[in-house]
Amino acid sequence: MTMDEPTIDGVTPDIRMRFSGWSRGAAITGIVGLVAAVAAALVFGKAALVQSYLFAYLFWLGISLGCLSAMLLHQLVAGGWGYMIQRVAEAATRVLPFLALAFAPILLAYRDLYPWADPNYLIAHPVVAEKTAYLNTSFFVLRAVIYFAIFIGLAAILNHWSRKLDLTGDAIYIVRLRRLGAIGLIFYVLAMTFASVDWGMSLEPEQFSSIYGAWFIVGQGLLAIAFCTIIVSRLYRSAPYVGGFGCTEDEQLCQMIPGCHGAPGCARPKYVEYFHHLGNLLLGFVVLWAYISFSQYLIIWSGNLPEEIPYYINRTHGGYQALTVVLILFHFVVPFAVLLIRRSKRSIPPLVTLCGFMLLMRAVDLFWIIIPAFRPGLLLGHLLIGACLLVGLGGIWMALFFRELTKRPLLPVGDERMRALQGHHDPAGTDTALPTEATEHA
């Protein structure tokens, strides 16, 4: 075995330096953002602050939870793309305890967010009064506790076994992680579905749509893939990647030969392959998002029922129609067209630019989902405070994320499936019976 011994500290000092620099910068940016948001709230009021906070919160929660679900899936399918981003995504899931704490402002100010918390509203809306068995304060809080227990619990087990695998290389942890992947995904999907009803759909308590949970889940997956691709693009030229998935020698040259299957003595730069896979995943999520968004729209539009249709009326009037067009064009049409092109997935700069763009579009989409619920008409105060909070909350999140990222080797060194991928040949070759005699003519 040519592999180095698995070590606890796999991050080289120069990367550690870089990360702590980024972490500090993010923390400072975050604090500036939060202060700016509070200052703006003095002008626009407390309600605007809380409502925008929900939007920014769901964005960053989406990255962590998207990374959680991507890693649960990865443990089931074990593709090369998953190993590229595994440590990045795992670090993002370890920020979940902070996000649980950051949920506190929403609990404290839920009356500014959720109309069902107001008894007068219930009297005026008998349909909503029918739902109080579900939409009531104590059950709302209890459910939030359950959701975070599930999310943090899954992340903790995932990270624990992944760590054990690093240290021991014992395949029993691969089997355990695989089981966790299957069962964890079920828990995640159910928890996230009901969480999206609680935190998003019940902002407009009359509205209901049974695809809503899947809409959020797909959005989170999209966020996670875009985010992880960006972070990995800053790392793939440094220590564990080069020699692992990277090319030992003339890296630049290899990258220019797309069909190269590895010349003698050359470890093919597999990361190009895996960036390509990440790009395909991104394409898949973009299409899935459009599929769900369009299906929901078409069904509600054609039904035109009084409980449902206000949702889309709010989002196609009062300035939001511009955002709607932006979403159709830039959350679907343009990325779809770009990602169909093979070159844009195999060359890292355009792919990373697109990923950054998709993060922005996810923010626009979440803004479009959350904010019109509060009052008709585009709210400039919310836009401003929302942007500040997105940066503010994001800064703190990133600071914690980079701190977590330095704690473990950047590639899961103990996983034999990854080592098989790093080798020249397909891992399937090792566990597939080889033909004994294959000399006959075709």
Add this chain to the structure above:
Amino acid sequence: MATVTRRLDDISPKEPVIAPGQTYGSITDLVNDVVDQTERPPRFWLAVFGIGSLLLMLLLNAVGYLLIRGPGIWGINIPVAWGFAIINFVWWVGIGHAGTLISAILLLLRQEWRTSINRFAEAMTLFALMCAGMFPLLHVGRPWVVFFMFPIPSTTGMWPQFRSPLMWDVFAINSYMLVSAVFWYVGLLPDLATLRDRAWRRWNDAPPPERKLADRIRQIAYGMAAIGWRGSARHWHRYEMTYLLLAGLATPLVVSVHTIVSFDFAVSVLPGWHATVFPPYFVAGAIYCGFAMVLVLMIPIRKVYRLEGLVTMNHIENMAKVMLVAGLIVFYGYLMELFFAWYSGNTYERFMMQNRLTGPYWPAYWALILCNVLIPQLLWLKRVRTNLVVLFIVAIFVNIGMWLERYVIVVVSLHRDFLPTSWGAYHGTFWDWALYLGTFGLFLVNMALFLRFLPMINVFEMKHLLHSKMPQPAKGEESR
């Protein structure tokens, strides 16, 4: 902590995708001997063909009587104006989707285990689509003017209603059928050429009095079907490109077809139909039922034709896993329907769900939960996934469950809608059942003919797979 590091193979060994000992020659012979008809067809084949023919006659009777008397012979009436015809249509279309999923989507995802089952599954797609297409065609009442569905206003000046998803169905199903057929045929070309050459060699090698006319006919027939395939590098290059493009084309089609089928229901305002979760939930249901059908057909066929070396336990287990995942997505759909019926706060939505659970058709709903949700949970166990008998039974339950699901969606939602004065009941009549069972005849006869005259496994792709599994020369010895 164990001191010895365990390897994955020690704990959870993986089955091979090709059994050990297979060679290029053995694959060719194993598959093509069936088609060359060197021996009499097995009893199993005769039984399938015989039963299929009987059912096909039932179909012809059912259709004939329908054309004479009209759809009044069915159980449909107001309020349940959609009955067996739509249920069976959705059921058969769903079965068809597994074939496209295996051949196109798994190709794009580079899943090598698709290779030995894709030809077979695609054939299943085509035959299932034939059965599915009959139902809307007959349900319109006057099939001879079905061209009104196409946008050709030349004589009547009439346009179809483009806002109706039933109209979109016409386009979706037709393009799906077309692309599936082309995809299947293109994939067959190299193998047809092999059959042509084998027939020619047999005819040519035999001394004159023993030359069989059948071989000559076969050579000419397969030769025409192979449209001049010579296996040159240029042919292969174009073939690979075409095949990949068709796979890319088929993938969105398979999703669009069942999405539009779900729109048939969801764009209405009827409780039980108007649900936004319908599109993905219908697509998952289609895959669920389709994979179950592939298993139901594949398990006996691989035994009868001794194909265990090509369709290994690896394939069987993978199909079982896909079935489990699709089943869980379908279950998610049921949960969402249940929860949102209550959460809507709407009287009619809540009544619909209560009626499903406890109304006159409650056995259908609970049987569907048993078949589609409870029994398939057995697939979590590896012991069940690798036990052919149990797996076969589970797959049959899934097929029944998916039919019941459509029955519940169509009949139970329709029979009691907003106005209690217009409530009614529905039951399939003899002719409903005759038509449904009759389509099995069409399906089985087609399947039997396919097994007899075309290679059921993609021979050249299997050889390609075998090549990739051979021991490679040591590093540096070879440039590619």
